[in-house]
Amino acid sequence: MSTKIVQGVPMPGWPMRIFKGLVLLVFCAVVIIPFVGVISTSVAPNKQINESGGLVLFPKSVNFAAYESLFAGGVVTQALFVSIFVTVIGTVLSLTVSCLLAYALARPSFTAGRPILLIVLFSMLFSPGIIPTYLTVKGVGLLDSIWALIVPTMISAFNVVVLRAFFMNLPNEITESARIDGAGELKTFTYIVLPLSKAVLSVIGLFYAVAYWNAFFSALLYLNDSKLWPLQLVLRTYVINDTQLGSAELGTELLPPQASIQMAILVVSIVPILIIYPFLQRHFAKGVLTGAVKG
Amino acid sequence: MPVSRRSFLGGGLAAAAVAVTGTPLLAGCASDKKNTAAANSAVKLPTYTKYGEIKPDLPGTDVVLDGFLKYPANPVKAIAEAPGDGKPITFMTNIPGAIPPSVDKNQFWQELNKRLGSELQISMASNDEYNDKFATRIAGGDLPDILNVPPGTPQIPGLLKAKAMDLTEHLSGDAVNKYPFLANIPSLYWKGCVFNGAIYGVPVPRGMSRTSLPLYRTDLLAAKGINDPAPKNFEEFFDICKEMTAAKENRWAWTRVPTSYIRMMLGLPNNWKQEGGKFTSVYEVDGNEDALEASRKMVAAGVINPDTFSAKAAARKQWFNGGTAAFDYDSFVAWNQYYSDNTAGDAFGVNMLDVPGFSSGDGKVWMGAALNNVTAFNKSTKHSVETLLKVANWMAAPFGTEEYLFRKYGVAGRHYTMQGTDPVPTKTGVVETGIGLQYISDSTLALYWAGKPDVPTNQHKIQQKIADRLVYDASYGLYSDTMSKQWGQLTGVLTDLENQIVQGKKQVSEWAPAVKTFLSSGGEKIRGELQDAFTATGGK
Numbered sequence: 001m002s003t004k005i006v007q008g009v010p011m012p013g014w015p016m017r018i019f020k021g022l023v024l025l026v027f028c029a030v031v032i033i034p035f036v037g038v039i040s041t042s043v044a045p046n047k048q049i050n051e052s053g054g055l056v057l058f059p060k061s062v063n064f065a066a067y068e069s070l071f072a073g074g075v076v077t078q079a080l081f082v083s084i085f086v087t088v089i090g091t092v093l094s095l096t097v098s099c100l101l102a103y104a105l106a107r108p109s110f111t112a113g114r115p116i117l118l119i120v121l122f123s124m125l126f127s128p129g130i131i132p133t134y135l136t137v138k139g140v141g142l143l144d145s146i147w148a149l150i151v152p153t154m155i156s157a158f159n160v161v162v163l164r165a166f167f168m169n170l171p172n173e174i175t176e177s178a179r180i181d182g183a184g185e186l187k188t189f190t191y192i193v194l195p196l197s198k199a200v201l202s203v204i205g206l207f208y209a210v211a212y213w214n215a216f217f218s219a220l221l222y223l224n225d226s227k228l229w230p231l232q233l234v235l236r237t238y239v240i241n242d243t244q245l246g247s248a249e250l251g252t253e254l255l256p257p258q259a260s261i262q263m264a265i266l267v268v269s270i271v272p273i274l275i276i277y278p279f280l281q282r283h284f285a286k287g288v289l290t291g292a293v294k295g
Numbered sequence: 296m297p298v299s300r301r302s303f304l305g306g307g308l309a310a311a312a313v314a315v316t317g318t319p320l321l322a323g324c325a326s327d328k329k330n331t332a333a334a335n336s337a338v339k340l341p342t343y344t345k346y347g348e349i350k351p352d353l354p355g356t357d358v359v360l361d362g363f364l365k366y367p368a369n370p371v372k373a374i375a376e377a378p379g380d381g382k383p384i385t386f387m388t389n390i391p392g393a394i395p396p397s398v399d400k401n402q403f404w405q406e407l408n409k410r411l412g413s414e415l416q417i418s419m420a421s422n423d424e425y426n427d428k429f430a431t432r433i434a435g436g437d438l439p440d441i442l443n444v445p446p447g448t449p450q451i452p453g454l455l456k457a458k459a460m461d462l463t464e465h466l467s468g469d470a471v472n473k474y475p476f477l478a479n480i481p482s483l484y485w486k487g488c489v490f491n492g493a494i495y496g497v498p499v500p501r502g503m504s505r506t507s508l509p510l511y512r513t514d515l516l517a518a519k520g521i522n523d524p525a526p527k528n529f530e531e532f533f534d535i536c537k538e539m540t541a542a543k544e545n546r547w548a549w550t551r552v553p554t555s556y557i558r559m560m561l562g563l564p565n566n567w568k569q570e571g572g573k574f575t576s577v578y579e580v581d582g583n584e585d586a587l588e589a590s591r592k593m594v595a596a597g598v599i600n601p602d603t604f605s606a607k608a609a610a611r612k613q614w615f616n617g618g619t620a621a622f623d624y625d626s627f628v629a630w631n632q633y634y635s636d637n638t639a640g641d642a643f644g645v646n647m648l649d650v651p652g653f654s655s656g657d658g659k660v661w662m663g664a665a666l667n668n669v670t671a672f673n674k675s676t677k678h679s680v681e682t683l684l685k686v687a688n689w690m691a692a693p694f695g696t697e698e699y700l701f702r703k704y705g706v707a708g709r710h711y712t713m714q715g716t717d718p719v720p721t722k723t724g725v726v727e728t729g730i731g732l733q734y735i736s737d738s739t740l741a742l743y744w745a746g747k748p749d750v751p752t753n754q755h756k757i758q759q760k761i762a763d764r765l766v767y768d769a770s771y772g773l774y775s776d777t778m779s780k781q782w783g784q785l786t787g788v789l790t791d792l793e794n795q796i797v798q799g800k801k802q803v804s805e806w807a808p809a810v811k812t813f814l815s816s817g818g819e820k821i822r823g824e825l826q827d828a829f830t831a832t833g834g835k
Contacts, residue, residue: 037760047638050617053545053602054610072726075396130427131434138435148548221431224387224418227397259613 042263065263083231102163124157148222202283296662334492341471349695362755364748378685379413385439388731389425403727459671476691486772496669505663513644538599550611560653565661569769687736694741706806717745775824
């Protein structure tokens with residue numbers, strides 16, 4: 001029997017192909033089973049969850065009581081809107097200010113560029129700590145304001161460095177030709193540079209969006225009114241409040257987090273980002289690598 | 296309030312810095328010489344006057360809690376006028392459950408504001424995150440009117456002195472009678488609120504309700520022919536555990552290793568013991584090796600759920616509720632909680648096991664921690680101290696009063712339905728009432744479970760049985776600066792080693808050197824501080 005050749009590479013025999021298939025199947029299972037477990041447990045009856053020790057792969061019946069309980073009372077729904085607001089507005093603002101800063105730092109004609117770049121890098125290496133940041137937020141009057149979730153983290157030094165590297169890599173000829181045609185810096189930036197930077201903007205936008213979506217600690221510190229809490233902080237109270245059983249009142253304590261509710265929370269918190277991800281994925285490798293290698 | 300640089304650094308920021316970083320900030324400046332044990336023991340604690348309007352079905356004692364078979368048919372309206380002054384009152388606390396709806400969507404909260412006569416603005420954090428929030432808010436000088444201060448807060452005397460009101464003249468001795476429900480809190484609990492020679496807070500009492508012993512599923516044991524188990528020693532107890540284990544059917548006797556219970560069998564101290572002025576920690580006494588060896592034997596025999604070492608409390612609760620395990624080591628509070636989570640139907644039953652001696656006789660029982668937290672009032676508040684104390688008094692109205700019924704269950708129809716005279720919480724009730732009111736102040740807890748009179752009956756019975764064998768933590772009410780800063784870290788090392796030993800990954804013989812390290816790294820210093828404090832109090 002002759003060996004089949006595909007694109008110049010000899011095809012392995014059936015045993016090897018089956019073996020490779022099995023190995024891939026095992027890896028897929030390792031990745032997929034936890035997801036299936038999370039989704040199945042979120043819709044499984046409590047009795048089955050208790051009897052199976054906390055994780056169900058094949059629910060005996062499907063009910064959405066956990067999701068109903070999660071969205072009852074409006075706390076989670078409201079938090080969802082807060083998170084969407086913070087993520088969308090925060091990402092737009094972050095991209096705007098990061099691009100403006102990075103573009104300025106990328107221009108060789110900008111004389112103060114180097115010291116400003118050093119300041120930016122310094123903030124990447126040394127973080128100010130919780131209490132000084134709190135005092136600053138308090139000092140500028142942002143306590144108990146939704147803007148406390150956006151303004152203190154609006155610029156990420158890492159993202160600025162990536163953007164700057166990308167902008168520096170754009171051919172000078174293009175920006176020079178724009179200038180010859182009479183375009184100023186802002187016009188060059190808006191009409192020439194940004195359209196050429198879609199890949200890196202998608203990636204940096206995703207970075208910012210994921211960071212805003214997942215942030216909970218700033219809300220914990222800066223927001224007393226739980227009405228302004230984002231989804232992740234609200235959901236954490238369901239998931240992590242199981243340190244001790246004896247913390248509540250005799251007879252009237254809150255129901256503890258049930259596994260189905262915890263799993264429903266996982267689904268609710270990861271689905272939005274999972275939905276966005278495939279649309280940006282094609283830009284992902286290109287955007288990051290282009291920015292990272294040149295410098 | 297003018298805050299000098301020194302008092303600011305010495306009080307709040309230092310405590311916060313310790314909490315956040317684990318490192319004392321300007322320790323020299325922060326020391327508070329007036330927080331002497333002699334000054335603290337000289338404080339006259341509030342006089343205890345038991346509220347006599349409510350007659351329990353199962354009367355308690357100074358340690359046994361009052362039991363009620365059903366909620367009194369006509370709850371007493373105990374406080375005539377609203378305690379608030381019409382201005383908003385702010386409060387910061389942890390909450391034990393999921394975040395409740397905000398006030399504009401929470402009818403319980405809205406009704407509470409009406410009854411209080413002031414809008415209560417609550418800043419919440421989950422149990423795990425409260426310490427971070429607390430430390431940051433303290434350091435930021437941004438405190439609410441009423442503050443939930445966890446008992447383990449580092450450098451608590453300096454913090455309270457810098458930031459909290461001295462309540463002594465309003466509460467000491469008979470002065471507390473102006474607030475009858477604060478006077479209804481036994482004096483023992485007030486001891487934990489005394490710092491710097493003054494009363495700096497209101498207690499949130501727990502004690503007996505937090506006393507932990509093995510809880511067991513009566514239905515599962517009965518299925519194996521075991522009714523009213525009463526092992527006479529460790530071996531008999533171990534036999535029951537083996538009987539209740541069928542690993543092939545995914546069933547184990549225990550949710551976790553009951554090392555604390557075995558320590559009680561061996562008569563080991565509750566945290567610290569004091570004899571003739573000498574303090575000894577539970578870790579250094581003889582018997583620890585025996586307890587570890589016995590625990591190790593249980594793990595090796597496979598009577599403990601093998602996932603226990605990586606599981607959290609929620610998972611253990613599921614095993615117990617689902618019948619995967621028949622025993623769990625927990626408190627009277629958890630006992631009730633198991634009924635509220637029950638998914639096993641009407642047959643489901645829970646009871647508590649007494650402690651036998653390890654070889655024979657009776658074991659000792661460790662009394663639960665006295666306080667959940669101390670509630671302090673901000674020195675700079677715009678409210679009068681009387682207003683804040685009246686609010687705390689309202690929050691401490693006991694079981695059987697109309698105030699208690701509202702505080703714990705909400706409004707009839709929306710938050711609970713009546714089953715006879717018993718209020719049964721609705722789902723809305725459970726969600727809306729969990730705003731953390733119990734951490735402003737509270738009465739001592741009552742034994743009660745709506746619709747199941749056998750639950751308080753059994754609870755009362757076991758409390759009576761163990762009452763004269765309770766062992767108290769001798770360090771309660773004595774302040775040790777080193778303990779406030781290092782206790783968690785020091786005991787964490789020993790707990791890790793304990794887990795390794797019972798799993799068979801380390802030898803029991805490694806315990807003794809670890810205890811030596813514990814003592815030399817801070818244990819001895821803590822002992823010295825506790826002994827000095829005890830001597831200064833004259834043993835009071």
